[in-house]
Amino acid sequence: MDAYLKNIKEWALVAQAVRRFRTADPSVVVGPGDDAAVIRGPKELYGLLTVDMLVESVHFKKGEDLRRVGYKAVAVSVSDIAAMGGEPRFALVSAGLPRKDLARRAQALFAGLGQCARRYGVSVIGGDINRSDRLVIDVFMTGEVKKKNLVLRSGAKDGDTIFVSGPLGGSQRSGRHLFFVPRVKEARFLVKNFKVNAMMDLSDGLGMDLSRLCEASRLGAEIFEDDIPRNPGVKTMAAALGDGEDYELLFTLAPAQARRLSAYSAGRFHFYPIGRMTTAFKGVRICTRGGLLKKLPPPKFRHF
Amino acid sequence: MDAYLKNIKEWALVAQAVRRFRTADPSVVVGPGDDAAVIRGPKELYGLLTVDMLVESVHFKKGEDLRRVGYKAVAVSVSDIAAMGGEPRFALVSAGLPRKDLARRAQALFAGLGQCARRYGVSVIGGDINRSDRLVIDVFMTGEVKKKNLVLRSGAKDGDTIFVSGPLGGSQRSGRHLFFVPRVKEARFLVKNFKVNAMMDLSDGLGMDLSRLCEASRLGAEIFEDDIPRNPGVKTMAAALGDGEDYELLFTLAPAQARRLSAYSAGRFHFYPIGRMTTAFKGVRICTRGGLLKKLPPPKFRHF
Structure with a gap:
């Protein structure tokens, strides 16, 4: 083996x-x-x-x-x-x-x-x-x-919009993994003003962590390649999804809440809608430029 | 150096x-x-x-x-x-x-x-x-x-009797440091039935740990060599005081409480009176068979 x-x-x-x-x-x-x-x-x-x-x-x-x-x-x-x-x-x-x-x-x-x-x-x-x-x-x-205010990773609902709190990838190469800003203010703002259905921090990369959120919520997720924000110098989608140690928030809101967030947070924080939760399949699928769906492998183990 | x-x-x-x-x-x-x-x-x-x-x-x-x-x-x-x-x-x-x-x-x-x-x-x-x-x-x-029921190591009083909950020394040699019995029942019995002034567990050996208790309580301690219980095979006082990892309780009671403990606990648990707290000096002194006093060096650092 x-x-x-x-x-x-x-x-x-x-x-x-x-x-x-x-x-x-x-x-x-x-x-x-x-x-x-x-x-x-x-x-x-x-x-x-x-x-x-x-x-x-x-x-x-x-x-x-x-x-x-x-x-x-x-x-x-x-x-x-x-x-x-x-x-x-x-x-x-x-x-x-x-x-x-x-x-x-x-x-x-x-x-x-x-x-x-x-x-x-x-x-x-x-x-x-x-x-x-x-x-x-x-x-x-x-x-x-x-x-x-408690938000678990298991609370996502069918149709929820998926957000991340910042651009992804390149954290280790840039050294950012050693001096990142934990998203305390952003999380406080979100739970105070919105009904956040599911949330977790991105430690192992969007690919693996969103798979975990899906598994915990017993749903699938469809994310749109073009909507995933990348850090400067992060050239591939694989790097944005797989580098890890972003320590951004990954969270989901019902569509009406999601629309309200886009209006509400303008200027203060920036949250990026990247896709939606679905019952149509399990796991994570990535919608590429061509409209094709790419499946991500199931999550590996880290925490317990 | x-x-x-x-x-x-x-x-x-x-x-x-x-x-x-x-x-x-x-x-x-x-x-x-x-x-x-x-x-x-x-x-x-x-x-x-x-x-x-x-x-x-x-x-x-x-x-x-x-x-x-x-x-x-x-x-x-x-x-x-x-x-x-x-x-x-x-x-x-x-x-x-x-x-x-x-x-x-x-x-x-x-x-x-x-x-x-x-x-x-x-x-x-x-x-x-x-x-x-x-x-x-x-x-x-x-x-x-x-x-x-909270007992700190800083609460010992002048004249308190000093006890240990079991024989000391040889823990690493005998392997006991890996399968010792934490003194949960004994501690529960003590705090339920007595006014325990100071208590800690013996992890680094009586010598060092009693020095710490003295320092925390701003008192000295006089212990009697003949009264210190030793495990089988522990031949020297230095080993009983210095081997460490005994995980017995070290605690102090006012004299009247100490007398009551001796009467009360007979048969169920055995606690060993080994000396007394004093304002006469700082640190730990050991009363040997000849009646002489041996001073112990000040404690080394372990926990924080």
């Missing part, structure tokens, strides 16, 4: 092992599988919990500026909380740090981490620091969301 | 960088520095948050049974929550997994993890799985504690 495919298959087995954790606890509103777990909270609130690990040589290069790595480690979790319609609150930070040049590297890492935490109103209230050959940083974040 | 000392000094600098995170958020009751962070909760409850990372070749051997590693990864956090007087609730699990033999190793790891989670009533509700050269597993746990 092809080594790559074998590996994908193995990851699928890991995902399976993980899914067995599903719980019967009535306090758990949403378990593994969305941007964050949702638990019952006091009064009109839900609690949100998410975690993101960054590993040296996998998520960032060995010589990378650790300020940026620290910033990103917090920003990815902030993005997850925002994509649920929530506000981030507390973080705990685990780090495995190599001995070499420890103090200087830790200082840079924590400086970046603190900068991002302050910017988004996150209090870092604990953690665990360890020795490790390779640098690894893991940020746990809690958040809260008003019950009426 | 000696490489070891230089490294300790560097870790102290890391600790310093981390302490800068202290927050002004009024929802934070206790930030970094105790077994778990404490946040305001609904009604008569506080929320507890803790995280513990295990790194291959640092916290466990490369060829170790991953069921046990998974079990331990959850158990250390359960122990932290118990040491605050609380009950564990939810966990999120991050893992960095090497590609080699991925599916089998992940299955073993998650089996152990699930076993421990079920045993202590913890719901695993999310996580993040990544590739990594070295296996690393990081468990984030939430818990809750009735306000009146």
